[in-house]
Amino acid sequence: MARKSVIPFGPQHPVLPEPLHLRLVLEDERVVEALPSIGYIHRGLEKLAEQKDYIQDAFLVERTCGICSFIHALTYCQGIEALLKLEVPPRARYLRTVWSEMHRVHSHLLWLGLLADAFGFENLFMQAWRAREEVVDLMEVTAGARIMLGMCCVGGVRRDLTDEQLAAVLKSMDKLNRQFDDLIPVILKDYSVQQRLRGVGRISRETAYERGAVGPVARASGVARDFRETGYAAYGELGFVPVVETEGDCYAxxxxxxxxxxxxxxxVRAAVRKMPSGPISVTPKGNPDGEYVSRTEQPRGEVVYYLKGNGGKNLDRLRIRTPTFANIAPLLAMLPGCELADVPVIVLSIDPCISCTER
Amino acid sequence: MTFLNAIFRNLFSRPATRRYPFVKREPFPGTRGQLAIDPDRCIYCGICAKRCPANAITVSKTPSKSWTLDNYRCVICGYCVEVCPKKCLTMKQDYFSPK
Amino acid sequence: MEALLAFVVAWKPYVLAAAALVVAPVIGALLMGLDRILTARIQGRVGPPLLQPFYDIVKLLGKAPIALNRVQVVYACLHLALMMLVVVLLAMGQDLMMILFVHAFSNIALILGGMSVRSPYSRIGSQRQIMQMLAYEPILVLMVVGIYLIFGTFQISRIPAGGVPLLVQLPLVFLAFQMVISIKLQKSPFDVSTSHHAHQEIVKGITIEYSGPYLAVIEITHLYETCVLFTVVALFWAPNPLVGLLLAALSFLFQIVLDNACARLTTMWMLRYMWTLPMVLAVSNIAWLYLRNGASLG
Amino acid sequence: MLQNCKDVTRENLLTEVASRLPLGYRFVTMTCVDLGDAFDVLYHFDKNYELSTLRLRLPKGETLPSVSGLVFAAVLVENEIKDLFGIAVTGLAIDYQGHFILADGAPTAPLLKNPPPPTAPAAEGAPKNG
Known part of the structure; x- marks a missing residue:
């Protein structure tokens, strides 16, 4: 009884916090075709960026995404600093790293909660978000805001951390470590979680590479690509090695x-312990001129900023390629052949962030 | 089924959430809640309005001196506080609440 | 006064049935309220007040009635009416087999209601509900057969009050029955056809096209069903009602803990699971009873 | 200026892209820049964190050949460029007909330096569909 039906999945879908629309063609409960469409929340951010000066743009691009906001600002500032040939003080680079990694922690925990929600594990959802509260509070203590830190500016960072605050960061990291020890081994071993994730939405290393997968999606398929390896900010001095798995499924x-x-x-611990002293920013001089492509690693993968200055205060062109944009093509390779019940899990396994995808 | 540990620990400990409108957490000391101005020290130079990334501030000298903030546009970045030559702008810790 | 007493004695089964119809949803709602508080505490939340299910239903009843078609409404009401009949039959001590079938028909009414609309979510939810019935009905039938083998009758009223508790004679069936309760309460890992606590890939599945008072009808049915299920659990230790209540409370707690220790699994997994472990448990229990009866006859 | 940039023409674009793929280059993204009388269409590739770019100078009014037949991942960004700059892209693997990002009644080609005046919104009751 192979009856074809079309399920509209999204954009206002309770399981998907993001306005992604998927047109799913089903045979019984098996997906035979999936076509994505976006465009529900296009904000024209790239156009708006041309109307603000390059200092203000740092605050604007931070609002590209409500989850990895700091790293957007970081990528942008690194690009402008390259155009202006600014040398950022070491303490600023370390502080940027600390905040970047805090953002990654909160983003991954948020994602874990949403994934748990997608496969109906309400308890895990609550526990993940409870742990996330710890790091979000920590960001408020150190930067004065929970998500939109506004701490990254062209030339450095805007707020210094006192020794007490650094000690508080270390203490929070220990607390988080204990919470992770409670949570993470349990999730990895849980039978029902494995049932829902193992072998679901598998893509091979070749497909992942060809389709331009980035971030954890690529690394789970054995593509060892993590932009932090290039050592931007302070990553080069902290002994960073990317995490790689080879299975390529949702579990990986x-x-x-x-x-x-x-x-x-x-x-974070390593950066706090090695934190150099000194100034936290330099004043930018002159205006950006020329083209530059700035890239960093966000929680969802590599983000690409194309910046073009014309010697004036305003940028000629700012283009943002967010990691989710790159991961939609691999997503289309994962969906056909899966069960309807697996669709939310697979969609969430790329950690979609549609609002930044559309900008 | 190893979740049982967490289940029983939570069952016998205090909840992590609070009954929000009735129980409020104190803001942290460095929190950027909302923008406040000391009008006596303001010289109405308009630098804050010019630098504001969100165009939330309007300053005029004529006909009468005025400084207004559109709280719904403000992104609470605190950039104006930094650039103010008279240091008359400050960040309050409590959030702006729509009335 | 004496006339009233005489009336009550003469019409005892009917009075009992009427009382059960009133009390069952209240017990069901309190159980559900307790469930929500316990679940919240397990998850580290404060949780809603105990009477939240009442408030929900009162609010739903106050909403404007909107239905896609009349058939849908008829099926929702049939779902409730048949479930109330289950309660009546149970209170009057009628035939167990009969109760089982009325219960099944009540669920079929829900499925037909879900099938009567064009929403793909509702249809997939209905298909999954059919799968659920396929998964749990055999266990229920085996449970009834087991009771027949012990007492030689399907008639509840003819079951002797004293004697050895059912739990001692049907321990494995009891375990399998716990899984059935989990399915019926829409708990993880079996929460497939409608999502009772959270949302999922088919939104609200079978009940998505119901709203307002009609959704309230389905919710009330669910309250009745919850009460019936835990009454049956308590009946496993009928000689001492207090022990029976304790048994029901333990079962209730088990359901909540299980819900919070598992992810929701897929329909096919549920079907495979229910037809293996609980089925083997139930069948071996029945086989043991049958052999014992045969031996005592010989 | 831009790291590892190489100019290409409309004619040799597809062969240039095709020759990069076997060398292990991964498609990153495309960028379109409005230069006034022409567009700069940049094709960014990556190999071992090393960016390399193909630059296509496309006069306004000319069509852009799609590379999505070679690199499927390019299909989304080509649709986006089509929507936001009003460039006609030929040979798309999936063509959203100008509705990838923009809905009916949205401004046309909003990312041009001088976007055309908004046209009258499309007929009522024509919702955007996939």
Missing amino acids: RMEVRLAELYQCLHL
């Missing part, structure tokens, strides 16, 4: 992210 993507949670704690 979860494994990568869960391992990265521990790695983030390690990086």
Whole structure:
């Protein structure tokens, strides 16, 4: 009884916090075709960026995404600093790393909660978000805001951390570590979680590479690509090694992210312990001129900023390619052949962030 | 089924949430809640309005001196506080609440 | 006064049935309220007040009635009416087999209601509900057969009050029955056809096209069903009602803990699971009873 | 200026892209820049964190050949460029007909330096569909 039916999945879908629309063609409960469409929340951010000066744009691009906001600002500022040939003081680079990794922790925990919600594990959802509250509070203590830190500016960072605050960061990291120890081994071993994730939405290493997968999606398929390896900010001095899995299924993507949670704690600790003293910013001089492509690693993968200055205060063109944009093509390779019940899990396994995808 | 540990620990400990409108958490000391101005020290130079990334501030000298903030546009970045030559702008810790 | 007493004695089964019709949903709602508080505490939340299910239903009843078609409404009401009949039959001590079938028909009414609309979510939810019935009905039938083998009758009223508790004679069936309760309460890992606590890939599945008072009808049915299920659990230790209540409370707690220790699994997994472990448990229990009866006859 | 940039023409674009793929280059994204009388269409590739870019100078009014037949991942960004700059892209693997990002009644080609005046919104009751 192979009856074809079309299920509209999204954009206002209770399981998907993001306005992604998927037109799913089903045969009984098996997906035979999936076509994505976006465009529900296009904000024209790239156009708006041309109307603000390059200092203000740092605050604007931070609002591209409500989850990895700091790293957007970081990518942008690194690009402008390259155009202006600014040398950022070491303490600023370390502080940027600390905040970047805090953002990664909160993003991955948020994702873990949403994934748990997608496969109906309400308790895990609550526990993940409870742990996330710890790091969000920590960001409020250190930067004065929970998500939109506004701490990254062209030339450095805007707020210094006192020794007490650094000690508080280390203490929070220990607390988080204990919470992770409670949570993460349990998730990885849980029978029902394995039932829902193992072998679901598998893509091979070749497909992942050809389709341009980035971030944990690529790393779960054995593509060892993590832009932090290039050593931007302070990553080059902290002994960073990317987390790689080879299975390429939803479980592997979860494994990568869960391992990265521990790695983030390690990086924050290392950055705080090695924190150099000195100024936290330099004043930018002149205006950006020329083209530059700035890239960093966000929780969802590599983000690409194309910046073009014309010697004036305003940029000629700012283009943002967010990691989710790159991961939609691999997503289309994962969906056909899966069960309807697996669709939310697979969609969430790429950690979609549609609002930043559309900008 | 190893979730049982967490289940029983939570069952016998206090909940992590609070009954929000009745129980409020104190803001942290460095929190950027909302923008406040000391009008006596303001010289109405308009630098804050010019630098504001969200165009939330309007300053005029004529006909009468005025400084207004559109709280719904403000992104609470605190950039104006930094650039103010007279240091008359400050960040309050409590959030702006729509009336 | 004496006339009233005489009336009550003469019409005892009917009075009992009427009382059960009133009390059952109240007990069901309190159980559900307790469930929500316990679940919240397990998850580290404060949780809603105990009477939240009442408030929900009162609110739903106050909404404007909107239905896609009349058939849908008829099926929702049939779902409730048949479930109330289950309660009546149970209170009057009628035939167990009969109760089982009325219960099944009540659920079929829900499925037909879900099938009567064009929403793909509702249809997939209905298909999954059919799968659920396929998964749990055999266990229920085996349970009834087991009771027949012990007492030689399907008639509840003819079951002797004293004697050895059912739990001692049907321990494995009891375990399998716990899984059935989990399915019926829409708990993880079996929460497939409608999502009772959270949302999922088919939104609200079978009940998506119901709203307002009609959704309230389905919710009330659910309250009745919850009460019936835990009454049956309590009946497993009928000689001492207090022990029976304790048994029901333990079963209730088990359901909540299980819900919070598992992810929701897929329909096919549920079917495979229910037809293996609980089925083997139930069948071996029945086989043991049958052999014992045969031996005592010989 | 831009790291590892190489100019290409409309004619040799597809062969240039095709020759990069076997060398292990991964498609990153495309960028379109409005230069006034022409567009700069940049094809960013990556190999071992090393960016390399193909630059196509496309006069306004000319069509852009799609590379989505070679690199499927390019299909989304080509649709986006089609929507936001009003460039006609030929040979798309999936063509959203100008509705990838923009809905009916949205401004046309909003990312041009001088976007055309908004046209009258499309007929009522024509919702955007996939």
